[in-house]
Amino acid sequence: MTSAFTSLRNRFLLALGGVLCLALLALVLIARYQITPILLEDEARYAKTELDRAERALNSELGHMVRLVEDWAWWDDSYQFVQGQRPEYIDSNLYDGTLNTLDLRLMVFFSDDDQPYWVSGFNPADDAFTSCPGLTASCEWADEIIGLLQDRIEDGLEEDTYAWLLANPELAMIGLSPIYSSQEDAPPSGWMAMIRPLSEPWITQLRDTTGIDMTLTSIPVGNSSAQGVLERLSATRMQASRDIAAVPSSHRVRIDATLPRQRYQASLETFRFALYWTCGVLIVTLIVVLVLLEHMVLGPLRQFAHFTQRLQHDEDLDTTPSGLLARRDEIGTLAREFQHLREHQQQQKALLVDLSQHDPLTGLANRRLFDERLNEILDETRLRHDSVATLMVDVDHFKPYNDHYGHQAGDDCLVALADCMTRCFPDPDHLVARTGGEEFSILLPRTTLVSAIQQGEDLAAAIERLALPHATSPTADVVTISVGVAVSTPGHLLMPSALMRSADQALYAAKQAGRNRVHHRLVPEVQ
Numbered sequence: 001m002t003s004a005f006t007s008l009r010n011r012f013l014l015a016l017g018g019v020l021c022l023a024l025l026a027l028v029l030i031a032r033y034q035i036t037p038i039l040l041e042d043e044a045r046y047a048k049t050e051l052d053r054a055e056r057a058l059n060s061e062l063g064h065m066v067r068l069v070e071d072w073a074w075w076d077d078s079y080q081f082v083q084g085q086r087p088e089y090i091d092s093n094l095y096d097g098t099l100n101t102l103d104l105r106l107m108v109f110f111s112d113d114d115q116p117y118w119v120s121g122f123n124p125a126d127d128a129f130t131s132c133p134g135l136t137a138s139c140e141w142a143d144e145i146i147g148l149l150q151d152r153i154e155d156g157l158e159e160d161t162y163a164w165l166l167a168n169p170e171l172a173m174i175g176l177s178p179i180y181s182s183q184e185d186a187p188p189s190g191w192m193a194m195i196r197p198l199s200e201p202w203i204t205q206l207r208d209t210t211g212i213d214m215t216l217t218s219i220p221v222g223n224s225s226a227q228g229v230l231e232r233l234s235a236t237r238m239q240a241s242r243d244i245a246a247v248p249s250s251h252r253v254r255i256d257a258t259l260p261r262q263r264y265q266a267s268l269e270t271f272r273f274a275l276y277w278t279c280g281v282l283i284v285t286l287i288v289v290l291v292l293l294e295h296m297v298l299g300p301l302r303q304f305a306h307f308t309q310r311l312q313h314d315e316d317l318d319t320t321p322s323g324l325l326a327r328r329d330e331i332g333t334l335a336r337e338f339q340h341l342r343e344h345q346q347q348q349k350a351l352l353v354d355l356s357q358h359d360p361l362t363g364l365a366n367r368r369l370f371d372e373r374l375n376e377i378l379d380e381t382r383l384r385h386d387s388v389a390t391l392m393v394d395v396d397h398f399k400p401y402n403d404h405y406g407h408q409a410g411d412d413c414l415v416a417l418a419d420c421m422t423r424c425f426p427d428p429d430h431l432v433a434r435t436g437g438e439e440f441s442i443l444l445p446r447t448t449l450v451s452a453i454q455q456g457e458d459l460a461a462a463i464e465r466l467a468l469p470h471a472t473s474p475t476a477d478v479v480t481i482s483v484g485v486a487v488s489t490p491g492h493l494l495m496p497s498a499l500m501r502s503a504d505q506a507l508y509a510a511k512q513a514g515r516n517r518v519h520h521r522l523v524p525e526v527q
């Protein structure tokens with residue numbers, strides 16, 4: 001029997017399992033080193049696109065800021081106000097209601113020498129509204145922002161309108177414009193600045209407008225990242241950050257956008273789906289291959305192996321199973337070749353058995369077969385209480401015959417005698433054997449002593465009738481035989497050796513008595 005590891009099925013299963021594992025490993029590696037990087041790259045592109053959109057929304061807000069500040073800066077009343085001609089401008093325009101309506105924290109008018117001419121706004125410390133001519137005590141809270149604006153103006157801004165994000169001291173938008181007159185030839189006079197805080201309600205509105213969950217924070221330049229940052233918070237959320245330029249230059253405004261990862265997840269799910277299906281198909285293929293292998297190869301091979309094992313114990317089994325012989329594949333060829341080999345072997349074996357049991361010259365049974373049959377017959381005889389006779393036959397003066405006629409003639413004589421004996425004992429139960437050079441033995445089951453003597457005499461007469469010339473025989477001028485007869489009867493059961501010894505003694509007696517005669521030997525005792 002095959003062990004678990006030498007079993008063809010287990011080895012095939014192991015090999016296919018190995019191939020399956022390798023295929024799965026390849027898929028996992030492809031997923032990890034090919035698919036996932038592509039998906040992450042796509043996700044990074046998506047994050048950049050969303051940040052671009054958020055930045056565009058901020059720029060759009062800055063654009064609105066520009067238009068708002070231009071509305072006021074291109075107004076003749078504002079122009080005349082910074083030239084000191086309209087004192088009522090303050091009461092009618094620069095009060096808290098105006099700033100609230102415009103969603104502003106601070107409005108600053110600069111005179112031609114870039115000094116603050118008028119400051120109106122809400123103090124972030126207590127949210128109290130103040131309106132002052134220049135940086136007087138009650139408007140000193142705006143000192144830092146006004147300093148930043150002056151730096152910007154002194155950096156060389158001319159005849160244009162600007163808007164920036166303010167990162168420090170607070171998050172806000174700045175709009176700055178020269179103040180123009182409607183008279184085309186009049187030069188601009190001073191500057192006007194508006195500061196709109198990036199308050200939580202404002203950012204909430206921006207979120208609603210863009211659909212992007214974002215926050216804005218101020219960070220020092222030292223903590224800023226020029227490339228932007230993408231951090232994956234969980235399987236479903238990621239945070240993309242980008243720093244954009246702001247005032248003052250020591251700070252930047254960071255946009256933090258919390259984005260869903262559904263694109264990545266969806267792609268991953270699709271890939272996993274394909275992976276599971278591929279695994280499923282591979283496993284089903286493996287099972288189908290194993291079933292086919294079992295059905296088409298292993299089953300027939302086992303049947304064949306079982307048949308050859310049974311052959312070892314029972315050589316007379318029928319032919320190879322017909323199902324195997326009828327197959328048209330390699331196993332069928334193997335079975336047919338095996339069958340041919342077996343038939344050839346059986347023929348050879350039969351030939352060998354025949355050679356081992358028969359005399360090649362005369363074709364008669366030899367001593368081996370005679371002894372076997374004698375044993376069998378005597379065993380059966382004991383059970384059935386029958387008698388068995390043996391005739392021992394010797395050719396008279398055969399040496400002179402050989403010497404006179406030659407060895408080949410001696411062979412021919414022996415063949416002629418054998419044929420005559422076979423004709424004399426045609427009963428299939430009788431066995432004529434050549435048990436020596438010119439000695440023959442005849443086994444006669446169920447034969448009495450009288451009958452055996454009679455058959456011996458008939459044989460001697462038949463041989464004599466052959467009239468084979470024997471010129472050198474002192475007994476007769478033809479070939480003659482001497483016959484010794486012994487019988488095992490139910491009253492005198494003999495062992496095979498004793499029976500043959502008795503026949504030999506009877507033959508000796510026949511020779512001594514002058515040859516060409518039949519003698520029998522009385523059995524002296526029960527064996």
Ligand SMILES: Nc1nc2c(ncn2[C@@H]2O[C@H](COP(=O)(O)OP(=O)(O)OP(=O)(O)O)[C@@H](O)[C@H]2O)c(=O)[nH]1
Pocket residue numbers: 361394395396397398399400402406407408409410411414436437438511
């Ligand atoms: N041609 C031939 N001769 C054989 C064969 N086998 C034995 N012989 C011869 O048979 C002869 C037997 O001689 P012996 O045993 O002396 O017997 P015999 O001459 O027949 O004398 P008795 O038996 O006493 O009558 C020998 O010469 C053997 O060579 C054989 O196969 N062919």
